[in-house]
Amino acid sequence: MRLALDHHYSQAIASRLRDRGHDVVAARERAWHDLSDAALLERCADEGRTLLTNNVVDFIVLAQHLAEEGAHHAGLVFTSDASLPRTRSTIGTYIELLADLLAANPGQTSFIDRTHWL
Numbered sequence: 001m002r003l004a005l006d007h008h009y010s011q012a013i014a015s016r017l018r019d020r021g022h023d024v025v026a027a028r029e030r031a032w033h034d035l036s037d038a039a040l041l042e043r044c045a046d047e048g049r050t051l052l053t054n055n056v057v058d059f060i061v062l063a064q065h066l067a068e069e070g071a072h073h074a075g076l077v078f079t080s081d082a083s084l085p086r087t088r089s090t091i092g093t094y095i096e097l098l099a100d101l102l103a104a105n106p107g108q109t110s111f112i113d114r115t116h117w118l
Contacts, residue, residue: 001075001105003098004044006053007033008086013094020095022102025049038062041073050075050111052098052118054086063115075111077101079118094118 005014007027014026027033032040037058044051053059056078066073077098084090084097097118105111 001102001110002047002049002108003077003102004030004032004047004049004051006040006051006055008054009052009094010086010088010091012091013098016091016095017098017102020099022099024098024102041066041076045072045074048074048108050077050114052077052079054079054081056080060115063113067113072113075113076115077111077118078115084118 002023003017005024005026009026011026011028014024014029017024027040032043035043037055041051041059041062051059051074053076059076063073063076079086084093101118
């Protein structure tokens with residue numbers, strides 16, 4: 001599984017996951033932070049990257065539209081600030097949870113059209 005972090009997440013998460021041997025990029029590292037949600041999801045699909053995002057409302061709608069059109073996405077992993085805030089103090093928690101998820105899904109196509117809550 002290849003992963004991209006939406007712009008709401010610390011680049012340190014991507015960096016530390018790469019240090020552990022995982023293929024992870026942050027939207028800001030790739031200058032994807034200015035892309036529309038649809039363009040970001042398409043870019044991730046083109047690279048075979050599952051997207052980690054907190055923007056559930058918009059990405060659920062986009063995923064539904066893709067499904068209706070017979071198109072695909074490379075997967076979505078959602079978080080909620082209520083259960084897992086995006087703060088400096090939770091960076092380590094994100095790293096551990098994502099490392100476990102990446103290890104459990106080693107195939108590049110293991111998350112196609114899937115959604116998952118972290």
